[in-house]
Amino acid sequence: MPVPVPGVNPYRRAGSVVEGELxxxxxxxxxxxxxxxxxxxxxxNLRVVGHHRTGxxxxxxxxxxxxxxxRPDLIQVWIDVSRQESGMDVFRTxxxxxxxxxxKAGDSAPPGLLAALAPISQxxxxxxxxxxxxxxxxxxxxxxxxxxxxxxxxxxxxxRAEGVFKRLAEFQLLRAVVSDSxxxxxxxxxxxxxxxxxxxxxxxxxxxGGVVVNKLYVGMFDDSETDLMLxxxxxxxxxxxxxxxxxxxxxGSHPFLLDVLCRSLVEVQLATGxxxxxxxYEQVEETFADQFARLLRNIRGDTGREVAALLRQVAAGxxxxxxxxxxxxxxxxxxxxxxxxxxxxxxxSAAFGRYVMTSAVEA
Numbered sequence: 001m002p003v004p005v006p007g008v009n010p011y012r013r014a015g016s017v018v019e020g021e022l023x024x025x026x027x028x029x030x031x032x033x034x035x036x037x038x039x040x041x042x043x044x045n046l047r048v049v050g051h052h053r054t055g056x057x058x059x060x061x062x063x064x065x066x067x068x069x070x071r072p073d074l075i076q077v078w079i080d081v082s083r084q085e086s087g088m089d090v091f092r093t094x095x096x097x098x099x100x101x102x103x104k105a106g107d108s109a110p111p112g113l114l115a116a117l118a119p120i121s122q123x124x125x126x127x128x129x130x131x132x133x134x135x136x137x138x139x140x141x142x143x144x145x146x147x148x149x150x151x152x153x154x155x156x157x158x159x160r161a162e163g164v165f166k167r168l169a170e171f172q173l174l175r176a177v178v179s180d181s182x183x184x185x186x187x188x189x190x191x192x193x194x195x196x197x198x199x200x201x202x203x204x205x206x207x208x209g210g211v212v213v214n215k216l217y218v219g220m221f222d223d224s225e226t227d228l229m230l231x232x233x234x235x236x237x238x239x240x241x242x243x244x245x246x247x248x249x250x251x252g253s254h255p256f257l258l259d260v261l262c263r264s265l266v267e268v269q270l271a272t273g274x275x276x277x278x279x280x281y282e283q284v285e286e287t288f289a290d291q292f293a294r295l296l297r298n299i300r301g302d303t304g305r306e307v308a309a310l311l312r313q314v315a316a317g318x319x320x321x322x323x324x325x326x327x328x329x330x331x332x333x334x335x336x337x338x339x340x341x342x343x344x345x346x347x348x349s350a351a352f353g354r355y356v357m358t359s360a361v362e363a
Contacts, residue, residue, distance in 0.1 A: 010232040011263035018058040032216050037071050043152045043186025050218030052108050053256035056190050075101035075151040082157040087170030091137050095124040110147040133191035144184040148224035157192035162202040171199055171208045179211035219335020220253035220348050229258050238269050252349030260284050292355040315356040319345045
């Protein structure tokens with residue numbers, strides 16, 4: 001648990017990437033990410049998929065903290081795709097980041113590798129035409145392979161590849177880097193949508209998804225993780241257990257919404273001395289509405305009208321127990337739908353259910 005600081009709201013960083021002692025639970029998910037580099041050699045590829053603000057980036061960053069102790073021979077490269085202007089820039093950044101990681105590794109890197117890669121990396125940076133960059137990138141990773149150097153490439157915000165990668169050839173080159181017989185890099189993508197959807201929208205085809213077949217879905221907290229989140233308030237002498245039913249009615253076990261509402265509850269009690277749920281929720285109601293709107297918009301955009309109708313049925317409580325469909329299974333894997341004690345599907349929070357019904361009327 002984080003070290004208590006008197007009078008300082010333990011939820012003050014709500015909405016930020018969670019690191020260090022603030023990270024909660026997710027033991028099974030962490031083990032899945034860590035398993036990609038457990039065996040010697042090139043890490044296996046993995047796609048991490050989940051809705052906005054469910055903790056995908058925090059999860060992968062947390063898992064990577066164990067990498068130096070388990071695989072000191074492995075270099076890691078983290079790239080936020082949303083910060084790249086083009087597909088060519090992505091490959092320039094990969095090469096530059098690999099060189100920087102090898103410099104940091106110092107004497108533990110293969111002898112002579114850094115010197116061999118430096119001019120090739122320069123060629124990658126200076127390439128203007130696609131075929132020149134492609135050739136330099138292939139040479140770069142062939143040189144890594146010959147030296148026996150392995151690495152892990154994480155592409156965060158991979159949904160943005162839809163706008164950054166302009167041609168199928170860019171996806172093809174990325175596929176080659178992480179799957180050809182001489183590859184030395186494993187790949188983890190972090191996104192809301194599946195790779196196939198991103199590739200099809202960006203380049204009219206899907207080829208990368210065929211080599212990143214392992215999927216890890218990041219959804220909501222479980223009950224014990226929710227309890228740990230609420231327990232943080234004890235650091236400033238506040239107990240939220242009595243308010244748990246009302247909190248969960250609004251947030252479900254959504255990590256971001258829990259964090260935001262707990263922050264507001266603690267702020268109000270520190271200021272007034274009272275646990276005033278109504279005032280606390282009013283302060284963050286707009287944030288909840290924005291999050292619900294984005295979630296519903298993404299579900300509709302990803303799955304179409306049929307799933308939107310299914311979502312309304314679940315929200316209304318009229319979906320029968322034991323109902324099964326591919327669409328419902330995906331909503332469950334993403335944490336949007338769960339199974340109620342009576343076997344019926346229900347949404348992750350009652351407040352989101354009310355929002356879905358209101359939106360259906362307005363639509």
